[in-house]
Amino acid sequence: MTAVTAVTDHTDHADRPGDDPHGDDPHGDEPRGETPRGEASRGQERPRDERSRDGRLGGDRPAGGHDGDAHDGERRGTQGPGAAGRPAEAGPQEGRPRDERSGDGGTPQGRAEDARPADARSGEPRPSGAPSDGARSGGTEPSPARSEGRNPREARSEGRGTQEGRTEDTRADARTETTSSGGVRTEGASSGGVRSGDAPSEGGGRPGGNRAGDERSAGRPGRNRAGDERSAGAARDDAPSEDTRRKSIGLSKERRAVRKEAAAAEGRFRRGAGAGKPSAAGLPERAPAGEGDGHARVNADDGSARADGDAVWDDGLIARRVTEPATGGEPPAPDTRPAVQAPPAPLAYDAPLRARLDALRELVGISRARLDSGTLAEAGRVLDEAAARRKLSGQHTVVAIAGATGSGKSQLFNALAGVAISETGVRRPTTAAPIACSWSDGAATLIDRLGIPGRLRRRPLQSPEAEAQLRGLVLVDLPDHDSAAVQHREQVDRVLKLVDAVIWVVDPEKYADAVIHERYLRPMAGHAEVMFVVLNQVDRLPGEAAHQVLDDLRRLLDEDGIALGEHGEPGATVLALSALTGDGVGELREVLGQFVTRRNAPGRRISADVDATATQLRPAYVTGRRVGLSEEARDEFSDRLADAVGAVAAGEAAERAWRRNANRACGTPWLRLWRWTQERRDPQTGRLPVRDPADEEATARQRVEQAVRVVSDRAAYGLPAPWSLAVREAAVRGAQGLPEALDEMAARATTPARRPPRPGWWPIAVLAQASMTILQIVGGLWLVAQIVGVMSPNLGVPVLLMVAGIVGGPLVEWGSRMAARGPARRYGQEAERRLREAATGCGRARVLDPLAAELLRYREVREEYGRVTGAAPASVG
């Protein structure tokens, strides 16, 4: 351990020109031998970081160490070529101490052994560089697997961890993936496959044995290959051209990316996400442009692993970005180990920003199914950047100098650095690639992230006061953004996304150009707090004019929506200076010094990024209209369904039928007789042959369809398009089979098992009616008897009896009809209610509930979005 730490010193200087890790400068040899180790220890920082972020990895230090080793391995791979003359044993040796450090009991031995074979194998084709390379990769790589296995899920890690430690590095990787989840596994395999496909071609005559081993451990050949390729590059050409170097960096990155993936694979969420990825990710990796890809993925993985599951990394954009962290191919700054020199602590975002990032991650996760990846791409990018930046030094602030061609960016850069670092000239465009200058150590990883190769890293003029003032500043001189050279603009666009702050340099001639305002300043208006706008070349302006121009510039910036940091308010700083004469540079230096000392620029930048993303996503989440399914809409839906099954008509029919029956039962016999004859004469219509198997489709389909349409329209009202589509889909899904279900329900509800209930007075009415009839008959008979002379003539009583019967019959009939009204209505209502309830219940279960669920989901998303915006959630409403 101590040895390792001692070494770190050197590695930290990697960002210094002299210590350029890529080894194209004269000093390269000496430190290079040690760099890897130093980096190994540095590598520890990242896992720990992750752990702490996870908050659930207790005491898993060794794992962390391994993870570090993994990086180390890569790193070393990268550097391997340089150390051409290195003994092959170096690998194992290095492997072992590291293992011990890891404290993993029995593993070290196995690993070391493992490492050696790997060594041997990969070493065969290549005399010097390759062996060490291979050894390194062999020895170190088990660790990632293990640590990764452990990091996210402790439970699994134990057994497998050790096992993996012993097995081949890549295999271990592959296995981790295997166990973690199906989707991920394929991904690992396929990406491995891509690499192995590459291996033969690029690595040249690689022995078959190695490849055989590869079959099991898919990821492996690629890794070796990358190393080889790198070493090959070195062999080919001792001071490799920039291109090759860059390529190899890219490759190492790529590797890392893959490994990271494995780690992230643990994230539960990955499963689904992994599916489409392998091909997408694998392909671009190979292309030189694939740099970005590899990177983004790494970032994403980190993020997702941490988040325990947002598979942020499976959309196209992220894949594009993969290279950046890879660029930072080295492990993060070594702040965790006791170092001789105070290592830069990783960045810590403040709580609100952390919460917002978490919310954004959550938001991306839950809306992935609804929004297309293009919409979420920017959000994914921001999350990646936030994760990537967070792992890197928090002591440093990366400030880019951007501007139009000929505005004096490089001159300002040189003026700030105190030395002529960046080429200046009258030739337009002058600067073609970004150049970095770091005022203090430990920023190598940060600069790596920007993809600035070692040969373009510089140190400022060493002067104590300048160092004290600007300590922690990493200044990046960018190419122009407006010249005819398109690749310059691409570089600018790429780097601007990664830096913590920007100094926009404008000059009196170009300060009102549309390009800078429309393309950069307006879109980045939210980043005002991490923005300086500098009016350069004021020496070209006559006295008063400088003020005028500055005022005009302020006005333009104001129109761009950029808050200006005047009167102590937060916002962009606007200064006038002349880099040529040095006028005003001091002021800028001072302001920059204060800015850097605050060390909150990265956080603010990320925060502004999140703001911008939130604004961009706003149409997908917010419409500003009231959302929800009102009670009225629900009632209306029920009514429509009831109409569809004909509840009202059925109720009325039942009521009338009941009353008709009652009337018939209580009617006078004569009336019944008449009706009977009437019925016999009249042909019957609808009621006649009541063979109604036609009850198929008794429900009005069109009404159901329309009801569903209306209710889904109501529910979708005020929702952003993706969510309204989801709501409609839910409604349509629910409506499938609804008419059939209604048919069935209605059939069950309309056929009551028993006969209609009869009121208690019914028999009495019938009895009364009967007695009235009897009275009539008795009276009639009596009269007849009198006429016949059987009985003594007495008109009074029989007539009275008859009249009573004749009058009483209709009376009773009328009375019972009146009395029957209530029960009939109740009966009809009962029938209607049964149908209605059946229909409503059916509709609720099939349509309303899914709709409500969908709305609830939206509401959750909406709240999450509110958290992302960071404003009081209510106000975003």
Added chain:
Amino acid sequence: MHRFWRLAHRVLCTRYACAPVIPSAPCVLSARRHTHMLQNAAKIGHSSHVVTLDVRPQLLDALSALRDRVAAARFPLPLAGAPRARANRDELLAQLDDYLVPRLRQPEAPLLAVIGGSTGAGKSTLVNSLVGRRVSEAGVLRPTTRTPVLVCHPEDHHWFSGMRVLPQLTRVWRPHQEPGDDLPGLSGQSMEPVLRIETADTLPRNLALLDAPDIDSLVADNRVLAAELICAADIWVMVTTAARYADAVPWHMLRTAKENKATLVTVLDRVPHQVVTEVSRQYGALLTKAGLGEVPLFTVPELPESAWGGGLLPATAVAPLRTWLLHRAQEPGARHEAMARTAQGVLDSLMRRMPELAGAAAAQYAAALRLTSAVESAYDIEHARVKGRLQAGAVLSGGALKRWRAFPLDCTAGELLDSLVESLSELLLCSVTAADERVDEVWRREPAAEAPGLMDRDPTLESAEHRIGMAVRRWRRVMEEYAEEEVRGLEKSVAPDTEMVAALVATALLGGRRARNAGEGLAERIGAHSALRLRDRGGRLLTDYLDRTLNNERERRLAPLDALDVHAEPQAELIAALSVLQKER
């Protein structure tokens, strides 16, 4: 920005022969490659039989016919190529109106040289220096020139004061000013663009200089205006600076100019004198690399006098450019050649641009056709579906079915009819909304449907419901009348209730198989023959109303699209106008 470029792209297509005559220039001025240029001029001259402009009335007629066609072309659908086509059209119009037609009508009018370039390139200073006094406001604030300034000889004034060229710009004329006067800030910046006309004796006759606004500043109006002005130019002078000569925007323009074989003059301005040679060499190299090697390049150093809107540059600094321009203006041969070439260039460019416009018009029509056919097919599908459902008796379901079951004991004929009518209108409404939904779905994938008024129609479902309800009720009334007619033919004694007959017919028509009894009942009541007749008539009526309703709704849906007035004709007309023009040339 982009729009501007599109515009500029077209603008530069003028072919213009450059045969600069380089005087023995002062040391600061580097006149490049004049031998080469002279050779080149000779070459051009050789092939310049086209240069002779015979302006026949037929040509002018053909041109104005073409102009009208172009003016009539509309590109209302927001297709990918539409903005470009619109810009193309505008710019073509501008070029025809502002340049080609006036130029052909009056070849003797003075040459117009437009000074264009980036903001802060020193265009105004250059114009002032060429004229010899401050005619155009120069300053340090960008963009300085917002109002174009035209400078001409007093005797040429009448050419420009009228609406002969640039008719869309309001003329502002200020009387001659004392040289020492401060130029009042153009406070009167009204909404409409203005053109300030200055006269100066120092300028020769037959030459007018136009100080255009910048091509790349923040003020978008400036960019558009600059493009418009360039349309009217005989000679275009592009000004860039030592700090800007690699800017993408001017280069884009230069490259476009080259593509269109336009000849232009470039001026490299504000070159610090220490680096004059180097910068102009580099710029020259860039020009050569871009294939613009023969474009005359004049270098103007940054002198203290030019310091940001101060005074004028010394005459020597701009002498070569001035001489070059004078030569164009005064030597009849050079003048005619310059003019004729530019005009010819525009005419030639029509060959390329008109088909492009026609293509865009065709694309518009195709898109409109796609939209229309989406509506048509949606409504066709729904129409077929409604018919099928009617046949299957879908109307006689739900409430109507319940009524029919209860009929006639527990339900009156009127109630039955009511519920049938309601059910029928619900069916129609349902199919109309379904068709609309289909249309929306297809249109959502069509960029052309983004046109205002197409997708964002207000939910007029209520009114659709209203319209459909009206139609169906009307059908019912007619049915009742038919029934009455039939019943009247019967004997009084056996004549059944009219409403009952109507209800039975409606049920039989709408109930499909399910209402077989209704048909039988009807036949029993009014006799088989008249029952059949009644059903026939009712059926025809129903089909009629159904078709009418659905067609009505379809038309309503198509109305906004029709209102956009996208036809197939413009394409053919544009091409036809072009071919007529070609014939006349």
